[in-house]
Amino acid sequence: MKKFLDLISEEMKQAFEAAGYDRELGKVTLSNRPDLCEYQCNGAMAGAKLYKKAPIMIANEVAEKCEGSDVFSEVSAVAPGFLNLKVKEAFVTKYLNEMAVSEKFGLDAPEHPKKIIIDYGGPNVAKPLHVGHLRSAIIGESIKRIARYAGHKVIGDIHLGDWGLQMGLIIQELKERQPSLVYFDETYAGEYPAEPPFTISELEEIYPTASGKSKEDPAYKEKAMAATFKLQSGVRGYRALWDQIMKVSVADLKRNYENLNVEFDLWKGESDVHDEIPAMVDYMKKEGYAYISDGALVVDVKEETDTKEIPPCMILKSDGASLYNTTDLATILVRMRDYHPDKLIYLTDKRQELYFEQVFRCARKTKLVKPQTELLHIGFGTMNGKDGKPFKTREGGVMRLEYLIKEINEEMYRKITDNREVAEEEARSTAKIVALSAIKYGDLSNQASKDYIFDIDKFTSFEGDTGPYILYTIVRIKSILNKYKEQGGSLQNLNICDAGSESEKSLMMEIAKFNAMMEGACEESAPHKVCAYIYDLANAFNHFYHETKILTEENADKKAGYIALLVLTRDILETCIDVLGFSAPERM
Ligand code: ARG
Secondary structure, three states, X not given: OOOHHHHHHHHHHHHHHHOOOOHHHHOEEEOOXXXXXXXXXXXXXXXXXXXXXXXXXXXXHHHHHOOOOOOEEEEEEEOOOEEEEEEOHHHHHHHHHHHHHOHHHHOOOOOOOOEEEEEOOOOEOOOOOEOHHHHHHHHHHHHHHHHHHHOOEEXXXXXXXXXXXXXXXXXXXXXXXXXXXXXXXXXXOOOOOOOOOOOHHHHHHHHHHHHHHHHHOHHHHHHHHHHHHHHHOOOHHHHHHHHHHHHHHHHHHHHHHHHOOOOOOEOOEHHHXXXXXXXXXXXXXXXXXXXXXXXXXXEOOOOOOOOOOOOOXXXXXXXXXXXXXXXXXXXXXXXXXXXXXXXXXXEEEHHHHHHHHHHHHHHHHOOOOOOOOEEEEEEEOOEEOOOOOEOEOOOOOEOEHHHHHHHHHHHHHHHHHHHOOOOHHHHHHHHHHHHHHHHHHHHHOOOOOOOEEOXXXXXXXXXXXXXHHXXXXXXXXXXXXXXXXXXXXXXXXXXXXXXXXXXXXXHHHHHOOHHHHHHHHHHOOOHHHHHHHHHHHHHHHHHHHXXXXXXXXXXXXHHHHHHHHHHHHHHHXXXXXXXXXXXXXOOO
């Protein structure tokens, strides 16, 4: 379906043309004076210079050509030459009724659907998820869903940190605690036990202990590095122990991401590309891209137009060890080879901006990607506490994601049970759904690159620009629709009628923006645009609701028309929250 604003612009362009002016002058925009008009066109102002004529004269001529238009109910030329526009009720009605029966409410499939791999999550194995991982998961999941909804093929990959020194540290610490474990017996040739020698809580304690020790004791660190090396060179017992760590940790991660309504298609990690590195390094050397500098193997990535220093991309350290970017480059190689994506998107903290610049340049220069492959890093800002500093526990420690979620769940439960009498079980499950909307909407409604303040009171409020407010609106609509059904009404085959009030028309014009909004949010990978849209839509709906007697309307056609409008509003709101990664309860 054509976009609503484009249809309006088209009508205005025809009027400019009919009056003898360049049709491109007829571009229409939303009014910045909603008290005066709904839309406006400033083409006569621009045309004045071109045609050496007073803008008001042009505007008057164009306005005359709009007489009898199917689109405009009002076109007024006002000094010094603006065109203030109002659209006909019937034109909006027709558009909405078409939306209601169109696939995806009239959002057209992309001309060239892309295959996109999105790399988000990025947790490190055996370390509990903390709030730092929250943004990547929330924003990445939403960008994935938006692109998928828009018609692209999207693969989400968690890209686990599962291969570096952290694994060696855990193995070393286990060795010190339980040296008799069969995994450390290098002469052992039998099968290893099926049961892991630790639980997830033990694992989560082992890592920080080991990491602390290695910072204080260089000898301990040496041993951990040696363990890492043994693991990476394939010592059987070490690999088997690594498998156990992965098993326990991944099960825990899956549970955590599931609670966040975040799903990855691929659970690959840094370890998966380990065996690809030697051949990639050889290739880079052979083609002359990589050279030795101070003992390390590097690829130059600076460009003449750079205004700041972009250091070379280091491929191997002087001891031959690979680095974070070595695995990222090898992962690009594998993704291109196995999935042939048109675009790769990465979500990390914006402090990794320079890092990704280097990796992307290196991937292009060494032809790991095609010239037309799009590489996009979305760097997000920090989630801060009310004090403006990175979010911490009350005691000042790193906040575990699980605890944060629990806290919000409790707060939501309290609010829900304060509001009304509700059975314990229902209150718990509703609290969980609403809490997720509070967390996700609180994050996504900000432009990703900006820091934001995680304010529990604000995010869990049922009023204002919050997730719970959006859900409350959806629940309100659902409850009216249920009552209508109880009265014997059916939700099938209803037609939206011409607006009978300002508030109804405003709601209808908000709805009409859907396809343009979704296309923009996809193109710009910008979930905050979806949030801004549903906030406006929810406000427009609530305004209409407060001014209109819906269920007590006596004219049956008019009432059915209201219901049709409610159904479309609900469906659009629910589609939008689904791409944001949360859902609405039946009641709250
Ligand atoms: N594991 C990394 C970290 O904790 C994040 C990984 C991000 N993704 C990537 N392809 N580099 O910092």
